[in-house]
Amino acid sequence: MLLQRDAFSRLLGMEVLEASPGHAVVRMTVRDDMVNGFGTLHGGALFSLADSAFAFATNAGGTLSVAIDTTLSIPAASYPGDVLTATAESRSSTNRLEFVDVTVRKHDGSAVGYFRGTVYRTHRSHNPD
Template identity: 50%
Template sequence: MNRPAGDLAAQQQAERIVSQMMAHDAFSQWLGIEVVSVAPGRSVVRMTVREEMLNGFSVAHGGIAYALADSALAFASNSCGLVTLTLESTVFYAQAVHVGEVLTAVAEEVSSGHRMALYDVVITRADGSRVAFVRGTVYRTKQPHQ
């Protein structure tokens, strides 16, 4: 498929930014997050739930799914070129997650204004069942990524 030069440049910029972010993101690395794909305003990441991520009920701590979604949100929102920070987010846990399960988070821009944007993140299991939903509002600073 042939892409217009502007689309290709935006894609390359998104990939470069997320690669730099991930290289300096010790927490996402500790979680074992893998960047599957990125495009301007969108990211797909995945991770495997490990034993040390379980809570007292032997299911994944809610913070684990939320952290995966937060990383996906950060990568998607920063991929557009400006340093972007989350202002607020909400999470809905639909199903319990167990050790060994592979979770995939897809973050997509829903709406964008001059400085703020809205993103939805859906977390699924390998079988496609949805386990959590996150909606986040971000603020785009005037600072471009280096």
């Protein structure tokens, strides 16, 4: 599984709940060492969670897909102890491009992040032989 080779996602304590081509669900608990100077989750940590869900969804089929464009909107803050779940869903796919939306929600169901990304599909396997 890709998570075994993804040291950064493991460092942040991410857990892949589901991963299939075009779909992934990834969970992470906000820790004290992930907050900014205001005591809320650092935007980079939130981006990393959404980006990892995006990567697991677009690479689940074994074909190396790399991000070429991403954006993140943050409608609400997250705090230490919050359990966040990022759900990635493919919206459109061509031979070389895939467009994916990721919504990050707190354990109470409220949205804390909206991520959109585009990958370029290389047609090369990322599985080690």
